[in-house]
Amino acid sequence: MFNLALWVYVGLTLAIFGSLATVWGPGVKDPVIRTINTEVASVGVSLILLTYNSTLALLTLISTTIIVTLILFRAISRLEEIGADV
Amino acid sequence: MVASIVPQLVPAFYSLMYTTVLYGGLIVAFIGLIGIAMEKRDIQVLILTDIVGLAMLIIVAAVGTDLSEALILPGLVVELAEIMAISEILISHEMRKKDVHTSFTPIPLNIDMEIMTTAPNFIALLLIGYGVFLSGFTGGAVAGGGIVIYVLSRKVRGLPVVVLDGVGAISGISWCLWIIGFLFFFILPQYWLLSLFLAALGLLLKVASKIGLIGIMMREEYGRK
Amino acid sequence: MLEFIDLTTISIALMIIGAIGIVLLQKPLDKVIMVSVLEAGLFLAIVSFRYLDVAFLTAFLDPLSIIVFLFALIKINEVRKSQLNDYSTVPKMLKSTENREKNSEGDK
Amino acid sequence: MPNIAKLWNKLADPKNIPRLFALILGLLLIAGFLIPIGLNTDQIYTRPAPQSQMDAGLTIAPYDRGGEILESPGITEAQYPENSQNLGWINSYMTPIADMLKGISPYFGTSICASPGGLIDEILYYTRGFDTILESSILMMAFIIASWLAINFTMDRKEEKGEGDIEEDVKRAIASSDRIANEVEMSNRKARKKQAKKEFR
Amino acid sequence: MLIENLGGNLMGTIPLGDIVLYLNSLHIFLFVTILVFTALIAISRTETQVEAMFGSLDENKVSVGKKEFKQRRFLAIICGIATAGAMITGDLFNFTLFMALIGIVNIGIVSAVKHVDVLNSAYQYGLIAMMCGLPLFGGAAMILAATGTLSLFELAAIPASPMMIFGALVMLIGVCGESGIAPFFASKAEMFRTPGSPFILIIHLSSLFIIVRFVEILLIIL
Amino acid sequence: MEELYIMIYIIVFIVGSIAGLLLSYKKHMEPYIISEIDVLTLVFSIVGWFLLFNHGLINAIRSVILLTIAFFCIGLAIGRRPGYGRKETAIGILIAGIVWILTSGVLF
Amino acid sequence: MNLMAQILINVIIAFLAGSLLLGFHRKVMARVQLRPGPPIIQYLLHSLKFFFKETTFPKTASIPFYIGITVILAIIWVTGVIVGPVTKGSLMILFGIYAIHKIVEHNAGSSSGSPYGKLSCVRAVFSAAGELPLFAVIAVIFLLTGTMDISGIIAYQSIHGPLFFQLPLAVLMFFTLIVTKSPYSPFAITKGKEIISGFETEHFGMLRGYIMFSESIAWYILLWIFLTIFFGPISVVGYLIGMIVICIITGFINATTPMLNPNHSVMTQISIAVICTVGSIIMIII
Known part of the structure; x- marks a missing residue:
């Protein structure tokens, strides 16, 4: 039907690109930007799971990613409120 | 017929892609770890450990069997829980470091988004319903997401401690439920259907209530004035 | 020419555009828009794999993630703004160095 | 020798440890590229080819x-x-x-x-x-830790007066839930009014 | 390598589906010891740390509050049970899960204290514990990929290939980080400055026992 | 049974040492006087070391008993207060060693 | 002879011989430092003396543990005697016993509430981080001999000759461990004199007696293992000479070296451990 390997490569590319962007991307000194950048890597992982037909894992990943983001944002905003220099 | 449904050996696709995917996972892990090694600020390291967790998922998924998927599922939820606990420690650490007498209640938020008044009820209901149907880890995560979004969108500022304890109690009970289910499988194998339901629903309740807890903890952050 | 425009190509293109956009755009709100582009790509991919229920759930969870982002961003913006107001006379750089000194003392 | 001593002293700072760990682990993982890697096709719980x-x-x-x-x-x-x-x-x-x-x-x-x-x-x-029992025990422990910290430190620190006074907690909880009930009631009434206005129009 | 060569004769197995717990003399020794310690923790009270104040004749007393005590005791008991489980498990992935549980509980035991320094090292240790998810689960997955099994009985019969050794090494790094072996000792050692002797005991105990057990597992894999 | 004998030897040695210690404390109240050779100690030492090395020469009595006596005597000599009993021990070892070499046939 | 009697006899031997060796070790150190030093039986007399002294408990102590830990220490080393000289069982169990010994050092320090004990407790964690890798020498031995049973290792040596010549680096590693465990050693950070007596500071009377009892057994067992797994089947006289020689060597080392700072101690140990393990493995492969 269609090329499955292509999807794996796209997924890996996205994952690597996303992690690179998270680590060294522009403006990652700001934790908010860094957190949003992790989304790219997680979509890459989602694609790999999709191609490997692990759809249940995919479902779980999508819903936990949101919650992890929420937690991270909570930590960030809380720390900024306290005025902590972390 | 039967042989075609489940092959004896791992299909060629998985074994062909294994090296690639594993290398990809290793690269992602390497990038994340080097990023941690170079980073100095605490919160940034916490965000970067998320990447390391994703790399772990890739490496486990690369095996490409049902077992590997079963290993991923809980791993995801565990990763989530650990981030939660550690971020909480970070916050309390910073609070301790600061002056004790300053107020630490979050700044109230004053936003009025149309979407927050109408959509969440529906979406949350749908998600919870779907999660209950799914059951297990996946269902727990989905339903938990629904609960989070519901709590987040409502004006539930100042929810009492009792509710938290109640949620804890639910999850404790469901945990027992599910352990009983697990033991049933081996002690009384003839009741496997009953134990299946005990286990699935116990886990659902447990995960969902725990994730719902996040929402309750968030209500201070995003609960509007 | 048109044979390139099938579901696969479109979804991959969407995802790549979204990814690049997320990384390159600096303002958080712009990033959120690109996140939705990225997730649309993922949605299309799932559809092209014909997993209807997964696609259905993704369709529900994506907006949620956008909402979460928006909430958090607004909140953080507000926090930062209020801190700026408090220290309006003090430049931001100075404030952070002050903090660092305090920390290094505390560490001893 | 003094340099080694200095380096070793640096290792005694907790802050450096995760970074050191990450560095060593990263380097070890990169060593994985030198090793012949292949999937043993004789696995348990096999699944059919994707799609x-x-x-x-x-x-x-x-x-x-x-x-x-x-x-x-x-x-x-x-x-x-x-x-x-x-x-x-x-x-x-x-x-x-x-x-x-x-x-x-x-x-x-x-x-x-x-x-x-x-x-x-x-x-x-x-x-x-x-395995699943363990995984969800991990989950439970993490949430117990997080919620304990949240209740005792990171949430509502302003109201904290006497430590460990359960009665006080309960009283406060009841009061606050009363307040919430009022609030919810008020908001509901407001919403109803709005609705009524719209319908009236 | 035979399993019997490592820790004495095989005395019995507890089959739970694919996960088979097994007992030999080493396991029984470790298992019983850890349970004894856990029982002692459950009944003991905490100590009060007394230090003379500088410049005056007063003394500075630090003890554990009641709420904190209950929470920490609970977590310590869970930690003891988890360690006991890790001692007898016969499945690689199961072992890594026990490790992860021990890691998170260890953080929890010290997370309730008031010292800023201790909290800081607990946080740093928590970061390590999170990162350890990668080497532990990843290493186990690599061994799974190389051999097609996670059971230690099967692994003992399979001769080691380079990929298995690599997976085992990765796991070793994970165990070293999680249990605070040098050179990663500092963040864990600093956590011990807090009062609550029985609870911090179990942190140390669990990590040492995990090392003992992991050496055995490593030798089984190799 | 060997272990039982070892235990007996050690215990006897310790008893001898304690006895020697008490004896020497009774004899010398003053510290650090490097005196001339004490005859009693010398006798014990020579007997002890001689029996230890050469118990095979005496066939009439069981070697276990001989060794027990030997260890007791050695303990008496060695277990003196610090500074005392060194020369005696050395002489005992020397004599016993010479006898052992002469009788055991190492030289021939 | 039945097993119980054998155990009893071996425990008594281990205790008495261990105490004498520790006393001898102290004597050697004293002579190296040009002091007369106490008589050899002094250590034994000390440990016996403590059993007859009044036992008191600090008000701040964490009670069941404060008492229980000394009993546990005694029990584990009696187990050590059973596994070692009596049944010649698995080395892994001895490894486990050693790990519990570290725990006891840790908890004996922390359970009293004394600041010295607390310092010693933190240092016990440090030292465990360095010493356990040293004990991983047993892994090297396993890789060569293919067995963990002490009797199996003895059998291997009687065929292939002593391991001392085949694994010199492993010998060095184990010897470092022995130096670490010897009193007044440069690595003995838990009992450094700047924190009074380290973890034993607050244990008096009977409890201290238990600790000293177990320490002498521990010293004996450690030397016994070293001689057994590296020199193969040797006679009683061989054990005696070997133990005395080791005591003299460690006495010399300890008498002439200052105590290291905790970090340096740990890192030195781990460096030795890593270098020797890697070296031994390379030697085995080649």
Whole structure:
């Protein structure tokens, strides 16, 4: 039907690109930007799971990613409120 | 017929892609770890450990069997829980470091988004319903997401401690439920259907209530004035 | 020419555009828009794999993630703004160095 | 020698440890590229090739593992089949709702198999159930820690007066829940008014 | 390598589906010891740390509050049970899960204290514990990929290939980080400055026992 | 049974040492006086070391008993207060060693 | 002879011989430092003396543990005697016993509430981080001999000759461990004199007696293992000479070296451990 390997490569590319962007991307000194950048890597992982037909894992990943983001944002905003220099 | 449904050996696709995917996972892990090694600020390291967790998922998924998927599922939820606990420690650490007498209640938020008044009820209901149907880890995560979004969108500022304890109690009970289910499988194998339901629903309740807890903890952050 | 425009190509293109956009755009709100582009790509991919229920759930969870982002961003913006107001006379750089000194003392 | 001593002293600072760990682990992982790597195809719990079930048009793709509901077991290649007497029954089972859903559309395989019964349950609760117990214990512990910290430190620190006074806690809780009830009531009334206005218009 | 060569004769197995717990003399020794310690923790009270104040004749007393005590005792008991489980498990992935549980509980035991320094090292240790998810689960997955099994009985019969050794090494790094072996000792050692002797005991105990057990597992894999 | 004998030897040695210590404390109240050779100690030492090395020469009595006596005597000599009993021990070892070499046939 | 009697006899031997060796070790150190030093039986007399002294408990102590830990220490080393000289069982169990010994050092320090004890407790964690890798020498031995049973290792040596010549680096590693465990050693950070007596500071009377009892057994067992697994089947006289020689060597080392700072101690140990393990493995492969 269609090329499955292509999807794996796209997924890996996205994952690597996303992690690179998270680590060294522009403006990652700001934790908010860094957190949003992790989304790219997680979509890459989602694609790999999709191609490997692990759809249940995919479902779980999508819903936990949101919650992890929420937690991270909570930590960030809380720390900024306290005025902590972390 | 039967042989075609489940092959004896791992299909060629998985074994062909294994090296690639594993290398990809290793690269992602390497990038994340080097990023941690170079980073100095605490919160940034916490965000970067998320990447390391994703790399772990890739490496486990690369095996490409049902077992590997079963290993991923809980791993995801565990990763989530650990981030939660550690971020909480970070916050309390910073609070301790600061002056004790300053107020630490979050700044109230004053936003009025149309979407927050109408959509969440529906979406949350749908998600919870779907999660209950799914059951297990996946269902727990989905339903938990629904609960989070519901709590987040409502004006539930100042929810009492009792509710938290109640949620804890639910999850404790469901945990027992599910352990009983697990033991049933081996002690009384003839009741496997009953134990299946005990286990699935116990886990659902447990995960969902725990994730719902996040929402309750968030209500201070995003609960509007 | 048109044979390139099938579901696969479109979804991959969407995802790549979204990814690049997320990384390159600096303002958080712009990033959120690109996140939705990225997730649309993922949605299309799932559809092209014909997993209807997964696609259905993704369709529900994506907006949620956008909402979460928006909430958090607004909140953080507000926090930062209020801190700026408090220290309006003090430049931001100075404030952070002050903090660092305090920390290094505390560490001893 | 003094340099080594200085380096060793630096290692005694907790802040440097995660970074050192990450560095060593990263370097070790990169060493993985030098090692011949390949998948042993003789695995337990194998699954069909991706999309093959979808292309074959099976109704509960990609998780169809054979078997009929309550009649014959499905196929699972467990490590120790002798330890699990009902191997395969679970992954052929479907709840009545799931069965109905299966008839409606061929594209709901994932959700059907995620609901009680199905392959994942077979592995998660039965053959490798102990793993799942541990995983969710980890989850529970993490949440206990987080919620304990949240209740005691990071939330509502302003109201904290006497430590460990349960009665006080309960009183405060009741009061606050009263307040919430009032608030909710008020907001409901407001919403109703708005609604009424709109309808009136 | 035979399993019997490592820790004495095989005395029995507890089959739970694919996960088979097994007992030999080493395991029984470790298992019983850890349970004895856990029982002692459950009944003991905490100590009060007394230090003379500088410049005056007063003394500075630090003890554990009641709420904190209950929470920490609970977590310590869970930690003891988890360690006991890790001692007898016969499955690689199961072992890594026990490790992860021990890691998170260890953080929890010290997370309730008031010292800023201790909290800081607990946080740093928590970061390590999170990162350890990668080497532990990843290493186990690599061994799974190379051999097609996670059971230690099967692994003992399979001769080691380079990929298995690599997976085992990765796991070793994970165990070293999680249990605070040098050179990663500092963040864990600093956590011990807090009062609550029985609870911090179990942190140390669990990590040492995990090392003992992991050496055995490593030798089984190799 | 060997272990039982070892235990007996050690215990006897310790008893001898304690006895020697008490004896020497009774004899010398003053510290650090490097005196001339004490005859009693010398006798004990020579007997002890002689028996230890050469118990095989005496066939009439069981070697266990001989060794027990030997260890007791050695303990008496060695277990003196610090500074005392060193020369005696050395002489005992020397004599016993010479006898052993002459009788055991190492030289021939 | 039945097993119980054998155990009893071996425990008594271990205790008495261990105490004498520790006393001898102290004597050697004293002579190296040009002091007369106490008589050899002094250590034994000390440990016996403590059993007859009044036992008191600090008000701040964490009670069941404060008492229980000394009993546990005694029990584990009696187990050590059973596993070692009596049944010649698995080395892994001895490894486990050693790990519990570290725990006891840790908890004996922390359970009293004394600041010295607390310092010693933190240092016990440090030292465990360095010493356990040293004990991983048993892994090297396993890789060569293919067995963990002490009797199996003895059998291997009687065929292939002593391991001392085949694994010199492993010998060095184990010897470092012995130096670490010897009193007044440069690595003995838990009992450094700047924190009074380290973890034993607050244990008096009977409890201290238990600790000293177990320490002498521990010293004996450690030397016994070293001689057994590296020199193969040797006679009683061989054990005696070997133990005395080791005591003299460690006495010399300890008398002439200052105590290291905790970090340096740990890192030195781990460096030795890593270098020797890697070296031994390379030697085995080649």
